[in-house]
Amino acid sequence: MASRTELEPLSPDDHAVPGQWQSQSFRDDTARRVETKTTWYPRVRETFRRRDGSQKGWKPLSMTAPILTLLTILTLLIGVAIEVLAQLSRTRGGLALSRTQDEIPQYAMISYLYAPNIIAVLYSLVWSWVDLDVKRMQPWFELSKPEGATAENSMFLDYPYDFIATVPVKAARRRHWPVFFAGTVTVVIFWLITPLQSSIMGTSLVNITESAVIGTRSSIAPLANQSDYLTNQILNTGYSIAWLGQSWPPFTTADYGTFPFYIDNDPGESSLQTNWTATTTKLWTELECWPAEQPKQNFSTMVMHFGNGQGCNTSINLEIFADIMMYYIGYYTSPYSDYQLADSKNCPATANSTHQFLAAWVSTKGGSAKQLPEVNITALFCQPSYYKQQVMITVDTNGFQPLNTSIQPISPPELLTEKEFNSTSFEFLIANGMPMEQVGDVTRDFPYNHVIEQGPQLDKTNISLPFSNMVGYALAPHNEPATPYGDPVLLHEAFNRAHKYLFSIAVNQMLVNDTTVVNSTAVSEFQQSGIIVSRLFSAIVEGLLLFVAISTACLLWFCHSSTSYLTTDPSSISRLAAIFRHGQETNKLFRPADHADEKSLKELFKDDKFRLKRDEYDNDGNIYLEKVDGPEGDENERKFDKPTGYYDPIRPIPLKREIGLLFGLVQVGALVTIVYLKVQNDKSKGLIRPSNNFEVLQILENYIPTAFATFSEPFWVLINRFMCLLQPFKVLSRGRSEPSKSIDTTYTALPPQLVIRRALRSRHLMLAMLCIIALLSNVLAVGLGALFNEDQTTATYTSTFTPNIAPQFDNQTVFDLPYYFAVRTITMRVYQDEAYVAMSNYTSGTKLPPWTTPDYFFQPYTVDSGGQSNSSSTYRIPTRGFGIGMNCTAVPRRTLALSYPASLATACSTDPTTMLEVAEMTLRTSMMTRSTGQSAIEYSDTAEQASLSENCTRPMTFGWGRTPQAENLNATIEASFAICQIFFQTAMFDVRHDAEGNVLEYERTSDLSTHLDGDDGDVQTNRMISNMNTLVRDYAKIWHNDTLSRDWINYLLTTTLDTRDFLDPSKPVPDPNDLIPAIEKVYRQLFATLLSLNQQLFVPGDKEASITGQRLTEETRIFMDRNAFIITVTVLSLNILAVVIFYSRGIIFNLPRVPTTIGSVLAFVSASHILEDQGSSSRGPDDKSKDKKTYSFGRYIGVDQKVHLGIDVDPYVALIDPASLKEKKSVVRRAVTGDLRRRNQGTFDPVRNGTWL
Structure with a gap:
């Protein structure tokens, strides 16, 4: 085999220029005599020879070492970039962290959404270029081998047109490694890396942890000052928490209290949810209980005797007609309790006895005036112990509630001694309902000046009245029969639970800020929205990119080591013809198969071996295809046996x-x-x-x-x-x-x-x-x-709702309401639950009862969720609201007369003048405990004095008086008033509420009405207004020289207005116009709350009268950008x-x-005059011959003087009418497709048969 010359790739100036159709002898002679630019192939230049003697021809730029090396580096850099992002996401918790997803910077969101896809697309485009070049070059690599290659593995390879998923398999079987690596990489990029890269990143909430510095710490007040904090405000808070759902104070739980700590410059301050972790002190209490000794009881006297086994004995008188009685008997005596343990003879004061109490549960059955009842008794003596411990704890800054699961002990528990905590005052407070220091000495605001009324909260427990103060806290929040508490374990647990949460509240009440912060170390944990890099998908993509980089390196090696004899890019028919031109033997071999299909063509030549060879005797370095091996036999006998005139046009599957x-x-x-x-x-x-x-x-x-x-x-x-x-x-x-x-x-x-x-x-x-x-x-x-x-987003679903009550008052219940309240109250015989709810709402932000707003009580419904709801679901339904309106008239400051007619004492009138005179007379003649000096008085009452007429009990008068000498009955009194006419209101509303019935928002959908269906003459609504006024009226109008409130209305006004000027004797008489809006607000809320807490006032709901509403659920959903x-x-x-x-x-x-293959193109031009059309001598001086020559595809007489199918120079080609190739088609099909085959036929008629010669 002749040696090969090193070839240089084409320059941009090297191109094919066709000459005129000339004879072969003339062209050969001209080519030998004249040095010219070639016609159908580029001029070949001699270049340097490598030391090892190997020779390299033309290869695409994409297969050169610089490009593939850069591509390998780029691949690794992309993998490194993904790993860097993954590590940043892991260490920081996420990328572009922000308070909410909506606050993530726009550039970050755009980059996250589009940049990975754009990079993947551009990267895949680069690889498409490389992949195409490798696939189309593989046949030439095979032909450039010294021994050549079979036609099946070279001239008939069509990798670029194969389905990309099958290419690597085919290439591996043929050991075509460049195609294998390029094809595999292409599959990986198209169907793994490109789809997966869009899954690498997503948005989510992430947890961030950063160190922080504590700026403020708190601890309990010194022992000497603790009694000032141990007031019944603790019990009011405990009542609101246990019965009304008020939130726990900061750093407080039902089981323990902790010393608060507050961080300065919190790094998570702007986040939606933040937790603080630090070392602090935990305080709690435990009850140790043991069965009380019960000597043989004499039930005939109904007096029970109990002993603690330590020298303390006491007795209880039982109620013969009671069902269940519960007792909590503390040691010290008090006017607010019926029993005490203290007795110098039977229970002397000792270090233990003064801190003990008796808990007793007694059940009597079958008792009557003539028969003693059957008595069952469970009695325990208990003594509390108090503990402290250093702990590491985490609190949620949304309310600063400790997380129980986060507590980690740092030191062992220690006893909290009496030198640190005034346990005596605390135990007195919870046993009697009032602080030890208040017994007749201290006056406080109205709600804190008497024992909390818990009777209505326990009206279903069957416990007889009166009961001990602590019983209500022990049973909270369960208003159900108290029979189970006959079990000593349950009795112990109930009082232990009450002790714990009241002690936790007491700790919070006694807190004072520390002057110095000893340990300022803390940790802030908070949530932020960010872009998260998936460790799973990022690792997969990185692994795939590493595989691509390795494959690219392998491809580089095989491309570098593969020999190519090409002188230029064989990317056009003309450039392929330039290669075919000098292989006359090979051309003759393919001439008979010009009209063969691809399968037949391969069958004819599959066993032949060909190679690409350079003509060593040609100074221009022409290359040609040479047949080097094949089956024995006469080449002339190898023919395609189908007739030349007709063939079946090929239809590629994708087309x-x-x-x-x-x-x-x-x-x-x-x-x-x-x-x-x-x-x-x-x-x-x-x-x-x-x-x-x-x-x-x-x-x-x-x-x-x-x-x-x-x-x-x-x-x-x-x-x-x-x-x-x-x-x-x-x-x-x-x-x-x-x-x-x-x-x-x-x-x-x-x-x-x-x-x-x-x-x-x-x-x-x-x-x-x-x-x-x-x-x-x-x-x-x-x-x-x-x-x-x-x-x-908020998702909306349809739900069914069943009414709990009907929108109609029950007449008998409304009229019996005063009696209903009287038999359920203990301390003041006045129902006060609605006021306690308002106090907790105003002072601590406690939610109002279900279905209640400050203005209305709404007809409640039960939702049939079908098991689809969750705690975050809310609901929207049409329902009726009930409330009151007030029309108040301000009476400015005036001086009261010294005397009034005696008839006013029994007056009943809704006339404003009469109502005003009744109020003035009451202030002038008030003989309740009077203060001295400059004093003030408040008035909240109806015009009714001796009559129970509803006409008199519906309007309310509010007044505020001042006198310079309260002790002088004839001193000057100045007062101002607000006279309010109160009326019922109802309307339909669209209400959104949560799963517990708490109203989140509402909108009125009908006009307000003062009339309720089924209430002829508005008798029931008027009676309800009278009942309301009776509950809030001030029975004791007291002159005072302080700024404390003496009734519920004025106390609630102080919390609403955040001022006490209208109570201050040193301030002028207030302007009623400043107070009327607050009065209306308080009054409307009290009435709505009263209805909510006493739904027995309404007729029961019809369970069949269900309605359709909406269930609204906060969900994370998929949105389309x-x-x-x-x-x-x-x-x-x-x-x-x-x-x-x-x-x-x-x-x-x-x-x-x-x-699609080299052999297929060769068969189309092997007999064409194109292969003989070379030499520049035929071109004129103006070099315009190329523009004059045209070409066609059809039937032509080749250089062998035989009919062939393929490409040749005009005007020697007869165009083909596709209709002549197959049977005639229908008129419709020809009409549809005929315009697709229009020909620029010029002066030639298409050949319609094979006998046109």
């Missing part, structure tokens, strides 16, 4: 209309699905998440959509490659085609997406359209990858349009085979 229809349906289905999801997204406020797993959601929201785009792109790329290949033949089939638009086109040298400019320049608009669509497939991947995102949706819908619509246009107008089938 068949059936495939186009299927692909179009997939695109339409995708478009319809996305539009449907968008409609559901807008209609339902997002799409329901099918899973809560982050990785699963990433697959569904990002991987699958991107994978769809990456599966669509190869189809468009494959169609493009076929069209790039067939476009020159399509032009040639029309006849008289210019070389620049046919045989000189180099569409196959670049990835189809990058051929747009060349196609537009040649005015190949169909091809340009397909190239644009293929390029838009990458945009589709970007759009689909960013289409689905998650966010919080508007921009990505527009991109996706636009691209899919263009895809569908392109499918319709292409498959209806863009396909021509007149070739016996698709020229």
